[in-house]
Amino acid sequence: MAEPRRRTTTVAREDYPRTAPGPGSDPARVFEAYENEGHADPGAAWAxxxxxxxxxxxxxxxxxxSGPDSPxxxxxVPGGYSLSGRWHLPGDTEVGRWLALPLAGPGGAAREDATVIRPDRPDVFxxxxxxxxxxTDAGLHAVRFPADSDARFRLDGVHVPAGFAAHSSGAALPTQDIGFLWTAVAGxxxxxxxxxxxELAVLGPRVAPPFFSPAATAAELSALLRQERLGFTAEPYNRPGLGRLISLAARESLADRVRRAAMLVHHVVTAAYEKAIPFPAKDGQHPLESLVVDSAAVLQHLRFTVDLLLIEDVGSATGT
Structure with a gap:
């Protein structure tokens, strides 16, 4: 069994080192950099x-x-945000399965309420x-609204998972950078x-019964993760003659690879959480609860990342 990576002390987001490459970088390097960040502190990495x-x-x-009655x-809230207020869809807006709702009003003016919007909190949901x-005047399930119409709607406490939020101040990722996004999120x-x-492997030695081995489960999960990792890091070396050395995942499209990663991550989280249930709780919490909570946003996003951005010509944008 390979020795687990040493646990890294959690740091504040503003102090978190930004060493990861950006769009246009080698995909394997992008994956490795963001994988390291996700391992060190998933919450800070996502923020x-x-x-x-x-x-x-x-x-x-x-x-x-930004009206006075319903700004x-x-x-x-736990696991994300509670979104309320009024928005409208400009005429001729094409509506798909997903819609982005910014807090900024007309002209980009955001509310001056520190309890609602702050520089360290996302403002696009x-x-x-x-x-x-x-x-009453238009159906939001129509593909396109007439150019002379404005469909208005009001939300009251709609839950938005943390992984479905972004910052408008961040650099926009255009269509051609979707491959970078998918690779970074998967990493x-x-x-x-x-x-x-x-962390599950570290908990293992505390248990005596031989039929219950969290350490063995951790080793199996780590092996599965290493195999999946090849799909993102070995592709640059997938040349003729090396086919038998490269995992099947490396020969899949990027979208399929991300979906596979999402399923594996779900399996790992479930298995690790279940295996750790018998261990003594700390302050009433599951031994892995704080880490699962810190990982929630990026795991939520991975689950839907391909579906969120299924737009025209996405295949050409990702080279698939």
Whole structure:
């Protein structure tokens, strides 16, 4: 069994080192850098990533209405944010399965309420269009609104998972950078899953019964993660003659590879959490609860990342 990576002390987001490469960099290098960040501190890695890169830029955006009766607000709640306020869809807006809702009003003016919007909190929130209320003058499930119409709607406490939020101040990721986004998110999520396996291995020696071996489970999970890792790091070396040395995952499209990673991460989180249940809780918490909570945002995003950005010509943008 390989020795687990040493646990890294959590640091504040503003002090987190930004060494990861950006769009246009070698995909294997992108994956490795973000995997390391996800392993070190998944919460800080995701916060830094969404501050640097506005992944929601390619989605259709509604316009916030900063009226006195129902101004747009996003309040932090467990697992994400509670979104309320009024928005409207400009005429001729094409609406797909996902819609981005910014807190900024017309002209980009954001509310001056420190309890609602702050520089260290996201200000763009993505929701599934199916949860929007149907207005009386237009159907939000139409593909396109007439040029002379404005579809207005109001939300009241809609839950937005933390992984569905971004910062408008971050650099917009255009269509051609979707491959970078998918690779970076998969790297952070697999790094977080690897950290969970490492922590489970550390818990293992505390248990006496031979039939219950968290350490063995951790070793199995780590092996699966290493195999999946080849799909993202070995591709540059997948030349003729090396086919038998490269995992099947490395020969899949990037979108399929990300979906595989999402399924594996879900399996790792479930298995690690279940295996750690018998261990004594700390302050009433599951032994791995704080790490799972810190990983939640990037894991949420990985689960839907391909579906969120299924836009025209995405295949050519990712080279698949």
């Amino acid at each position: 830094s990533f969404t501050t640097d890169w506005n992944w929601a830029a390619t989605l259709p955006h509604a316009v916030a209405e 747009p607000v996003a309040r932090p 993505v929701i599934a269009s199916k949860v929007l209320p149907r207005p 952070m999520a697999l790094g977080a899953a690897s950290r969970l396996a490492d």
